[in-house]
Amino acid sequence: MRTFNYQARDNKTSKIVKSTVKAENEIAAGKLLLEQDLVPIHISEADQDSFIEKFLNRITLKDRLVFSRQLSTLIGAGLPLTQALHTVYEQTENKALKVIVSDIVTSVEGGKTLSESFAKHPKVFDKLYLSLVSAGEVSGTLDTALKRIANQQEKDAQMMSKIRGAMTYPAIVLCVIILVMSFLLIQVVPQVDKLYKDMNKTLPFVTQIMVGVANFLINFWWLVLIILVVGIFLLVRYFQTESGSRVMDNFKLNVPLFKHMFRKLYMARFLRTAELLLETGVAMLDSLDIAGEAVNNSLVAESIASAAEKVQGGKALSVAIKDQEYILPLVPQMISIGEQSGKISEMMAKAAQVYEEELDEQIKALSTAIEPVLMVVLALMAGTMVAAILLPIYSLVNDIKV
DSSP states (O other): OEEEEEEEEETTTOOEEEEEEEESSHHHHHHHHHHTTEEEEEEEEOOOSOHHHHHHTOOOHHHHHHHHHHHHHHHHTTOOHHHHHHHHHHHOOOHHHHHHHHHHHHHHHTTOOHHHHHTTOTTTSOHHHHHHHHHHHHHTOHHHHHHHHHHHHHHHHHHHHHHHHHHHHHHHHHHHHHHHHHHIIIIIHHHHHHHHHHTTOOOOHHHHHHHHHHHHHHHSHHHHHHHHHHHHHHHHHHHTSHHHHHHHHHHHHHOTTTHHHHHHHHHHHHHHHHHHHHHHTOOHHHHHHHHHHHTOOHHHHHHHHHHHHHHHTTOOHHHHHHTOTTOOTHHHHHHHHHHHHTOHHHHHHHHHHHHHHHHHHHHHHHHHHHHHHHHHHHHHHHHHHHHHHHHHHHHHHHHHHO
């Protein structure tokens, strides 16, 4: 049994009441309230799980992929929709997804379509997912639509994984550099400073700076920790706002080394999504609208939306999208060929494949080139610190010999 918070109007007193009710799902909770002569205004599940439980039971991309593939296979095998959903429910291990599947089962058994049932859970099933499922229901190819969704999500996840992999190595090396420098500053530099003070000698200027930094870290480590934690928290919160999200989107499109990879990723994502929607029977303007959202970059989405407005005004898509700022040249060229041959979706798929292959090669080349560069940077930074520590000691030894 699940617990639901509710707000309802009491028919006897006409007063608004707020409380909780235990039921299997939201629909069952509403029925219980009606039986008590209460008219539901708002019902939502009570937030009872701890942060750790929420994290462990979060619905991942893998969970959604497995759900889509299982449901596609069962429907394709000829099982009725409700029976297929019941089977998927029994096989689902993720607690949060199991609750959602249970609600979908109840909703479908109550007479709603699958897309309408999915629409109640927008955090799990986005606009693209709903459009493809809806088109699959209309055309009688629901199993194919679900399979296409899973394939699209899998390809997208693989591309993002490759980019993250290319960015992970530099991040690890940076962390190693910070750890090595911190160790030298906190453990070694103070010993050199003590040695010079005992002998009434003056440290070199560079070493004096390092001693000052070391003393600050030793005496005010708690302040540094507070600043880091608060800074990271505020930064994360800022990037969750609309303006912060735009800054991050702009950064991805213009950051050195990675900007070309992100731009090709967004083009491949746009083309794959639009191709998928058009193949499933979704109208062109709706496909552009959904594909723009699926790109997951507000600046690229604005370029696509601007092109969609021109298409609505009567222009061909290849012409409308040609001069958009963040659209790469191959996109309008391939779409133009598709318009002339009547195979727009096919040309979109080929263009997407080109960008995916280029992205893959670019990631491999970057991964190969970045390792020696980072090693040189690490050697220079560590060498500078070691020199700043050893030179005073060497100078001190020479003074003693003299």
